[in-house]
Amino acid sequence: MAREMLKGNVAMAEAAVRVGLEAYFGYPITPQTEVLEHLSARMPELGRVFVQAESELAAINMVYGAACTGTRVMSSSSSPGVSLMMEGISYIAGTEIPAVLANVMRGGPGLGNIAPSQADYNQAVHGGGHGDYNLIVLAPSTVQETIDLTVLAFDLAEKYRMIAMILTDGSIGQMMEPAELPEMRPVVRKNWDWATNGAIGRERRVLSSIYINPPLEEETNLRLMKTWQKVQANEVRYKEYYLDDAEFVVIGFGTAGRVALSAVRAARAQGIKVGLFRPISLNPFPHAMIDELAGKASAFLVVEMNSGQMLEDIRLTARGRLPIEFYARMGGIVPFPDEVLSEIKRVATTKLNTTLHPRDAWLERFLAQSER
Amino acid sequence: MTTLAIPENLVYTRPESLTPVHNHYCPGCTHGVAHRLIAEVLDEMNLREHTIGVAPVGCSVFAYNYFNFDFVEAAHGRAPAMATGIKRVLPDRTVFTYQGDGDLASIGMAEIMHAAARGENITVIFINNAIYGMTGGQMAPTTLPGQKTTSSPNGRDVETTGYPIRMAEILSNMDGAGYIVRRSLHDPKNIRLAKKAIRTAFETQQHGLGFSMVELLSTCPTNWGVTPVEALTWLEDHMVPAYPLGDYKISEHVAAIKL
Amino acid sequence: MPVRGWIEVNDMYCKGCELCISACPQDVLQLDMEHLTPKGFHPAQLYKDGCTGCAICSIVCPDAAITVYREVTKKPATAAGGA
Numbered sequence: 080m081a082r083e084m085l086k087g088n089v090a091m092a093e094a095a096v097r098v099g100l101e102a103y104f105g106y107p108i109t110p111q112t113e114v115l116e117h118l119s120a121r122m123p124e125l126g127r128v129f130v131q132a133e134s135e136l137a138a139i140n141m142v143y144g145a146a147c148t149g150t151r152v153m154s155s156s157s158s159p160g161v162s163l164m165m166e167g168i169s170y171i172a173g174t175e176i177p178a179v180l181a182n183v184m185r186g187g188p189g190l191g192n193i194a195p196s197q198a199d200y201n202q203a204v205h206g207g208g209h210g211d212y213n214l215i216v217l218a219p220s221t222v223q224e225t226i227d228l229t230v231l232a233f234d235l236a237e238k239y240r241m242i243a244m245i246l247t248d249g250s251i252g253q254m255m256e257p258a259e260l261p262e263m264r265p266v267v268r269k270n271w272d273w274a275t276n277g278a279i280g281r282e283r284r285v286l287s288s289i290y291i292n293p294p295l296e297e298e299t300n301l302r303l304m305k306t307w308q309k310v311q312a313n314e315v316r317y318k319e320y321y322l323d324d325a326e327f328v329v330i331g332f333g334t335a336g337r338v339a340l341s342a343v344r345a346a347r348a349q350g351i352k353v354g355l356f357r358p359i360s361l362n363p364f365p366h367a368m369i370d371e372l373a374g375k376a377s378a379f380l381v382v383e384m385n386s387g388q389m390l391e392d393i394r395l396t397a398r399g400r401l402p403i404e405f406y407a408r409m410g411g412i413v414p415f416p417d418e419v420l421s422e423i424k425r426v427a428t429t430k431l432n433t434t435l436h437p438r439d440a441w442l443e444r445f446l447a448q449s450e451r
Numbered sequence: 452m453t454t455l456a457i458p459e460n461l462v463y464t465r466p467e468s469l470t471p472v473h474n475h476y477c478p479g480c481t482h483g484v485a486h487r488l489i490a491e492v493l494d495e496m497n498l499r500e501h502t503i504g505v506a507p508v509g510c511s512v513f514a515y516n517y518f519n520f521d522f523v524e525a526a527h528g529r530a531p532a533m534a535t536g537i538k539r540v541l542p543d544r545t546v547f548t549y550q551g552d553g554d555l556a557s558i559g560m561a562e563i564m565h566a567a568a569r570g571e572n573i574t575v576i577f578i579n580n581a582i583y584g585m586t587g588g589q590m591a592p593t594t595l596p597g598q599k600t601t602s603s604p605n606g607r608d609v610e611t612t613g614y615p616i617r618m619a620e621i622l623s624n625m626d627g628a629g630y631i632v633r634r635s636l637h638d639p640k641n642i643r644l645a646k647k648a649i650r651t652a653f654e655t656q657q658h659g660l661g662f663s664m665v666e667l668l669s670t671c672p673t674n675w676g677v678t679p680v681e682a683l684t685w686l687e688d689h690m691v692p693a694y695p696l697g698d699y700k701i702s703e704h705v706a707a708i709k710l
Numbered sequence: 711m712p713v714r715g716w717i718e719v720n721d722m723y724c725k726g727c728e729l730c731i732s733a734c735p736q737d738v739l740q741l742d743m744e745h746l747t748p749k750g751f752h753p754a755q756l757y758k759d760g761c762t763g764c765a766i767c768s769i770v771c772p773d774a775a776i777t778v779y780r781e782v783t784k785k786p787a788t789a790a791g792g793a
Contacts, residue, residue, distance in 0.1 A: 116601045462763050463778040464778075
């Protein structure tokens with residue numbers, strides 16, 4: 080297919096349509112409403128299901144219902160709406176059925192604002208809903224990646240019978256970039272051996288997340304754990320830039336990673352031997368690669384649009400083997416490449432902090448700078 | 452109220468209960484009229500300093516900037532619950548919510564039903580403009596059949612999206628409700644009737660006579676795609692027949708209040 | 711003689727929405743195309759005699775931008791206050 084100028088949200092929605100999305104249930108919330116609006120026209124046009132639900136809470140439960148029948152189903156929302164979906168997400172996870180969700184993150188907490196942020200990392204990666212479960216979390220940084228990861232999300236969700244979430248932000252959702260959509264595939268209504276779609280000529284099935292007998296619940300939890308181990312072994316994704324001869328490494332995902340890439344390129348042009356590691360799967364997290372890099376690099380510089388959520392996962396894996404520096408913008412602010420470049424230069428030339436928590440060190444610097 | 456002498460030739464001036472702030476509503480949007488009427492009523496009842504408003508999520512999310520009294524910001528749809536929390540602990544204060552069709556009739560359906568059922572002594576001002584304004588013009592539960600919105604681009608199809616919800620009728624069935632009426636803001640006569648209704652609603656609260664709601668048929672020129680003046684005509688021609696104006700519940704005690 | 715009234719339109723609030731122009735029973739209002747408010751709107755203005763101070767403009771104004779005056783006649787007139 081040819082490349083065309085596509086808006087992130089629209090590209091995500093259309094990509095889902097192209098790979099056989101059969102049902103979409105959602106609710107308007109900025110900055111992802113374009114997903115809903117695009118599908119409100121496309122899905123009926125193609126004879127597929129579209130419902131604007133009364134709320135995100137209702138939408139995720141509609142997703143739950145449709146997912147139980149084995150159809151390709153999706154919802155999308157933004158931070159406050161995703162919070163409303165947490166109960167439903169836990170239920171879907173406990174029922175072990177596939178579904179695709181998208182969170183186009185915005186500034187928070189609370190009502191926050193409609194500007195881009197990455198502050199839902201913990202909610203997505205460390206379980207915002209109750210109980211022991213995991214979501215596959217994929218973080219694009221371009222419109223093309225959004226398309227590719229949306230396609231992948233449906234396949235992974237079905238392969239492992241779990242939720243795959245596209246964790247993106249308002250910047251990528253709203254921007255227009257040249258990108259290529261996949262060819263239209265026909266909808267394939269698969270006859271999963273677990274789906275509750277009417278026991279015609281077969282034994283009946285039950286899909287539920289209730290295991291009133293604790294030993295059975297433990298069995299389920301163990302089964303979820305074993306599935307997750309398979310996901311961890313097979314579905315780690317990341318991208319490396321200039322790491323071969325890098326002395327220290329910048330780490331960032333999504334928009335922060337993209338901005339950091341510009342900064343890294345500028346730094347390289349100035350002769351600084353810095354590289355970028357950009358996780359694409361946030362869950363499963365690329366711990367093995369971080370571990371390897373932590374053994375080789377002289378420092379990490381973690382860049383995030385939140386208060387340091389992925390930072391903690393990096394620290395965990397780095398196990399104190401190297402100084403970890405941190406740079407953040409919060410509340411819906413997107414850092415400029417030159418902010419990250421200044422940080423890169425600082426890391427390259429000054430003595431690095433190894434006593435304070437990287438977040439506290441950053442906050443000290445950031446507040447001092449703002450006062451100037 | 453101002454302590455300056457009122458010039459004897461003054462017929463009307465901007466109410467005290469509105470802050471001296473240029474508001475962000477689109478030109479001609481009747482949110483402004485509703486705000487003004489609430490402010491006028493609270494001024495006349497001398498309640499400004501005793502009032503706590505609860506703002507919704509919607510175009511009026513910034514309502515707290517426009518009223519000159521205490522205000523809180525609720526999560527989408529949860530204003531009646533938040534108002535319940537405030538009124539229960541401060542029963543002598545005047546507590547009202549100001550909600551749009553998405554906030555009240557979509558995501559907030561459970562909260563409004565239960566606040567009315569419990570007979571919470573709060574006042575709800577429900578702005579019904581048959582569309583989701585703030586998020587750019589999507590279908591609302593109050594959108595009319597055939598009405599084009601950004602999430603019903605071919606016109607609302609009742610086969611797949613159902614029929615509009617009439618909240619005044621539904622809530623009038625609640626025993627806990629004392630005053631449930633529907634008015635409109637499309638011409639001076641109806642605006643005056645709306646103001647009287649808002650006054651009665653706040654009187655209902657003052658007298659502890661249960662849940663009160665005034666549903667106000669309102670315009671959204673921007674998302675309806677018409678001029679402000681055309682929007683008033685569209686409202687009269689299309690919304691009034693679908694949402695009949697009138698008194699849906701007036702308990703006998705409320706009826707007995709002398710204004 | 712009809713009672714004489716007059717209005718003041720506050721530039722800080724008026725958005726030129728024209729609801730008052732449409733509602734005025736005396737047709738004495740129009741947009742002032744020679745003037746822009748700080749927000750860039752053409753505000754409403756009285757452009758001829760005939761205002762009776764009926765205050766219908768202030769009833770429809772979504773921005774409470776209009777202050778209405780009416781001359782006091784010899785007989786006890788309506789007291790100042792809300793519409």
